[in-house]
Amino acid sequence: MTSSKTNIERIPWWRHLGFPLLTKELTEQANRRRTYVVRFLYAAVLFALGVLAIASDASGQVQIGAGQEIFHNLVHLQFWLVLIFLPATASGALTVEKERDTLSLLLITTIPAWSIVVQKYLSRLLPMLSFLLLGFPLLAVAYSYGGVATSELLGAIGLLMLFAAQVAAVSICASAWFRTTGEAFIATYVILAIMAMFRLWPMSHVGRLAGISNLTPIAALQYAVVIGVVIASLLSMAWGCLERRAFLPPRNVLLQMFRRLDKFYEEINQVTGGIVLVNDGNELPDERPIAWRETSKKSLGTVRYLFRVLTVLEVPILFVAAATNMSMVHNTSSVSTLLFILWVISAAMLCVHASGVIASERSHQTLDPLLTTPLTGADILKQKMAGVRRLIFVLSVPFASIYGFQTWFRGFDIGYVLGSVASAFIFLWLTAWVALWIGLRLSSPMKAVLTSMIAVVLVCAVPLVLESLLGRSSTLIEFWVPQIVGSLSPVNIIQGIESRGRLLNDSHELAFFLQLGMLPLYGLSLILVRGTCLKNADTLLQRLAEDPEASINPRTDEEPANADDRIAAPEPLAAASV
């Protein structure tokens, strides 16, 4: 033992620079089809938006000096793409090894911990840098239009690379600390948000890109050194905790959080003498066992937890409404802001809950036994949605409060009332069913949650981006096309309904009806998605569906039907046989 350890210690540090782990990681990535799909998607998004930006800004004729705005848009776009793509790939670098129990195998090799961290870091950073290279031709086009200084171009490229290096370092640090990829992924964004607050990231310079060209070489170097120190510190932290946190037992973070919350509430409840407002109902299932579990055992389904959620959401609304009523706040826009915050929270909660109902059963390997019960696929899905239905019911209360207060403050308007109630009903249910459908198609709950959230963001953002890009080119496209495209975004629809009571003139009236007209489209989508899920429930759940062309009698033709077929009523296990 001692001699082998001594041998390992004698290996000089430079011998570890062969980076076998990096070679293996890059080879693995090259062998995966996903790598090429992601690269294609990245390039497709980048070039599609880039070409649109160039086409709309140039307006069909070369305008000298128009390059700066295009350049800024493209750099912004690259920053956002790094922010979206890199944590998704890098936060799993070490957690995947933990989840597969392969980190221990890595740690017993002669590769030191610092080298594992560095190799994992580079294995995620290098592909991202190659992604960034894809955007350089577009930057060159923008540069050729003029208006961009060479130093500005070089500065932006440097910032982009520095930013990618920093995001990768944050992801690796989170990956070394946390047990699961999901936890590491969320932690990456939390850390990045904190860094953004303290302006400890290059993205804060993007807003004033023009200023980059004015940076002296020394100031630029100083800034690069600061970010470099941040990156080195993050990697050192990852190195420090890699071995200590290599063998963490798996745990359900959400469940632990709720249990701690329970304990806290119980302690507080001692003050009131242990009053129980709502009892969590049935102890045992009736005829709908899945619905029973979803509403009495799952944390986001029980009345107790939902009541707490309702309290957290409702109190600020009541507070702001009271302040508005007492003229402490002079307009109703603060209530509207609350409405948008409520929409974001509601969408996130629905994505988490609805996408996980089936995906979590798959990941816990509890779905197969459930699928061999005589419950129909549609029934399983409907029962699974029982908890989501409760959540939507609870979320409807703060929505109703906001709409009620707005009607009170602005006066009764049937258009506003109908539009707001319909938008809440349609968008909440549509989010839930789309998330469920995504959860049915993906095996990992984390992937299902993220995909659902990305889907919601895309549905909201894509029409807005297109509206913005198309709107700049009035000569190429008729003026009403961008407006119609923009009206497709739920953000515009909700905003349109919300501004209904305040801005009543002809153009806003037209926009309001245009946006309201899009609601039936989403209503139809809801019916389609729900119908598809229920109709193809068995196939989506991955089990055999009843053959519609099969005879009613399940017995074959060769064998006559048995009169005492037990299909209708299963007999209980006879006590005598025990």
Added chain:
Amino acid sequence: MSFVQIEGLTVSYGKVLAVRGISFEIPKGEVFGFIGPNGAGKSTTIKVLATLLNPDSGRVRIDGIDVPKHPMAIRRRIGYMPDFFGVYEDLSASEYLHFYAAAFQIPRSQRENTIGDVLALTDLTEKAKEPVDSLSRGMKQRLALARVLLHDPDLLLLDEPASGLDPRARIEVRELLKALQGMGKTILISSHILHELAQLCTRIGIIEAGQMVTAGSLEEIYDSLGLLQVVHTQILNLSDDILSKLRATPGVASVETQVDRVSIQMRAGELTAEDLLDKIHSHGARIRMFQPEAMDMETAFMKLTEGKTA
């Protein structure tokens, strides 16, 4: 007519052909052992029977009912236990069984009695109120068996029920399966623990690379392979005369004297252990120990398979 009939079953996952036209039958009340290396197609075949996978081709019937055409009717007749026990960490053992009793549409008035019965049968009555995730792995396996018995199915599909269990838990599960066999259940069980299957199964099927290598009773398989059964015996008045008479006994392949025993190798098709015992007596030998070895399934398995996967 056999209770389970599989003819020319073919199943693929994308381009990978997992099961390649296998056929076998299981008569009612038999325990069928499904043996094969990892990736041979055992779990895939069981999943087809459990209505979880659609076969590409072939006929699959349980109790005369076509499985792909009438999956709902099949689900009432089978109890499926996968190779991994997924935990509902928010339920107790009793709640877990109540959950499945309701899913199997057992009338509410009968549930308490039925659950009491299956808990007693699996020796889990005292653990009824314990959370499922706090149970040991052996207890979880027994709880899974309790679950599959709730609706009193005719056919039990057990995928590696003893995998990962310690020796005590394995013996408990084996005894439980013997009790179920005594209750007349038809059981299809896949396992890697060959000698345990030999003690339990009335028929076995050996599958490799998605193809059935052989199927039948143990004796039929040993006969077809020309395998020998070994009997260890201690004879107090051992002499050359007794040894030569033993060697001349029809069905005995060889007799080997060791320090403390005589090992007799016999051809199972020609001579049974009981007949051999009578013969030794008739040769005037006084026997202190007579111990037939369990049939050597490992030898049969190694002889029939080549370690290929689908």
